């Protein structure tokens with residue numbers, strides 16, 4: 001009797017913990033018959049729900065996400081790094097691209113609550129621990145300790161990106177593509193764009209997808 005009561009208490013505790021980690025209003029993923037069905041649900045159900053929260057989580061606009069996915073596929077990227085996961089919206093776009101290239105994303109976020117939300121969204125999308133790994137911590141400390149090199153980096157950290165680029169730079173392959181998200185304010189990324197002028201090996205193009213934000217895309221010129 002005592003044993004079965006303890007089991008019931010334990011089960012309730014488990015259910016409580018499980019539901020505590022779910023985000024209020026998050027759509028439940030159905031059983032998917034194929035990856036195409038899963039991708040359709042991510043694009044048409046999960047992402048539109050996340051877009052209703054984008055002001056809270058400071059996510060990239062959808063058109064920037066679409067561009068990032070295209071870039072990863074077009075440039076055939078395999079080993080990607082993201083700085084600034086938030087709740088995983090841009091990581092989902094990068095993840096869709098990396099599923100196509102059979103690549104992998106490591107994404108770093110300092111806020112533990114946001115890491116938890118990102119994990120919930122990436123798990124629902126079938127990407128967590130497969131195409132995407134989340135890391136919690138200050139990217140300025142986490143990135144220098146990562147093993148191996150990355151052929152793609154997406155830095156989405158607000159208007160002052162230079163220290164984060166400097167942390168990422170030693171971890172890049174020679175042919176790496178670096179995308180830095182540019183918030184709408186006029187002087188956003190001025191530190192980063194000025195510093196890139198002093199690195200003539202990098203070709204920098206600021207892309208606008210139609211949103212008020214931009215993406216500074218940099219590649220090294222072949223020697």
Ligand SMILES: C[S@@+](CC[C@H](N)C(=O)[O-])C[C@H]1O[C@@H](n2cnc3c(N)ncnc32)[C@H](O)[C@@H]1O
Nearest residue numbers: 058059060084085086089090109110138139156
């Ligand atoms: C603009 S949001 C990222 C939005 C996300 N890329 C998306 O589009 O879904 C910037 C994020 O960077 C995180 N952040 C700020 N400083 C950080 C640091 N030193 N290391 C890691 N993450 C940091 C913030 O907590 C915030 O969630």
